[in-house]
Amino acid sequence: MKAYLRDSDILRRIPPRELAAYLRAQGWHQISRIGDKGAVWAKDEGRDTAEILLPLDPSLGDYVLRMSEALQILESVEGRSQLEILKDIETVSGDLIRVRVQRRDVHDGTVPLEEGVKLIQGVRDLLVAAASAAVSPKPYFHSRRPNRVTEYIQKVHLGQTEQGSFVVTALSRVTPELMRGQQMLLFDDGEPPFERQVTMKLADSLVATREAAEVASSLGVFDAFEEGVERGINANLCQALEFIGDEPEVMQVDVRFSWAPIRPISRPISSYVSFPSDMLPIIKEAGRMLKAISPVEDVELRGVVVNLARELDEDAGSVVVYGFLDGQIRRVKIHLSHDQYxxxxxxxxRKQPVVCYGELVREGNGFVLKSPRGFRIERVAEE
Known part of the structure; x- marks a missing residue:
């Protein structure tokens, strides 16, 4: 059954540039231009040539009519409904991420409001984790985000929900790929824009997480998760997946990618990954362990020196400080320069307290404060 678009407001809201990008991605070519009012696009269809007159100015009196005609021609050429084509036009300039939760209690494409909000938050957390890993892969990212990550998240759009259990969509827009004739740019580093780096990192990290979970399920080891950090696995990603699927009614979490046609993918990459519910507890535990082994940046350590150690022929040395971390007294080892020592x-x-800043790392059963700076004796005010 064909569905024709008659709503003039919808037709008028179709941006000419979006439709032009869609036509180019589908193999159409602009063959002529009518000033700043319109452009003629054509595509060979066997022995015939299909043509579309694309209006360029939404203020024109026949803009709605020409857009309606364009959709009718595309419907005939592609053998798809106008609604399906319109949806693809709306997302032609962005990578589309679809996160689907299959639930036992969903039969009409709806979920409880609280669960819907939770799913949207989980999708946002997945994108934050991927964007952070695209900047610099780490086992765990603390609350302070790089500006680049914050700016990216502010640009991501929430799409319409879709049927099929319950599906949340996020649109991550990318810049189009441009060529200088048929030549490569001399100093082009070949890196895609950051927006595409994020969505590719998300796809890579989800596949790596699935593979690591399968290894952990078979062998009972954590190593594959730690080895997958460079591919984008991190505690935040694991926590987001577990957060999305943390309900008894959830049977599976699916993530599917549709890559923006205006910028072809530069390498083979998975467009679909799924996580059955029995895999999520493994991922949750991996997230906890990744967080535990992750360095904590910009830690302020206050405490007392309880041990000194230095080789006879060395100027620098190591000390052990008893200090408070997370509300508990911890033994922390610090390697100091000559002056600090x-x-x-x-x-x-003199049994005086000290203060030092650095990156806290767990090593074995203890802690080490790496890259120490600002080591000083804390002056205690006299009563």
């Missing part, structure tokens, strides 16, 4: 000796002898 001299201050540590003084603090130890």
């Amino acid at each position: 001299q201050l540590a000796i003084q603090a130890h002898d």
Whole structure:
């Protein structure tokens, strides 16, 4: 059954540039132009040639009519409904991420309001995790985000929900790929724009997470998750997946990608990955462990020096500080320069507290403060 678009408001809202990008992606070519009012596009269909007159100015009196005619021609050429074609036109300039939750209690394409909000938040968290990994892969990202990640998330659009259990869509727009004739640019580094890097990183990281979960399920080891950090696995991604599927009624979480036609994918990449519900507890535990092994940046350590160690022929040395971390007293080892070590000796002898900043890393059963800076004796106010 064919569905014709008669709504003039919908037709008038179709941007000429979006339709032009869609036509180009479908193999159409502009053959002539009528000033700034219209352009003629053509496509060979066997022995025949289909033509579309694309209006360029939405203020023209016949803009709606010409858009309606264009959709009718595309419907005839593609053998698809105008509604399907319109949906693809609307998303032609962006990568579309569809996250589907298959639930036992969904039969009409709806979910409880709270669950819908939770799913949208989970999709947002997936994109934040992928964008953070695209900037710099790490096992875990703390609350402070790089500006590039924040700017990217602000540009992502939430699409219409779709039927099929319950599907949330997110549109990540990308810039079109342009060529200089048939030549490659001399100094082009070949890297896609950051928006495409994020969606590709999300696809790669989800596949890596699925593979790591399968290994963990078979062998009971965590290693594959840690090895997959460079591919984009991180605790935040694992937590987002578990958050989306953390309900007894959830049977499976599916993620599907549709890549923007205006910028072809530069390498083979998966467009679909699924996570059955029995895999999510493994992913949850992996997220906890990734967070546990992740360095904590910009830590302020306050405590007392309880141990000093230095080789006879070395100027630098190591100290152990008893200090508070996460509300608990911890033994933290610090490798100090000559001047810092001299201050540590003084603090130890006088039983004075010290302050130091750095990156906290768990090693074995203990902690190490790496890249120490600002090591000083804390002056205690006299009563």
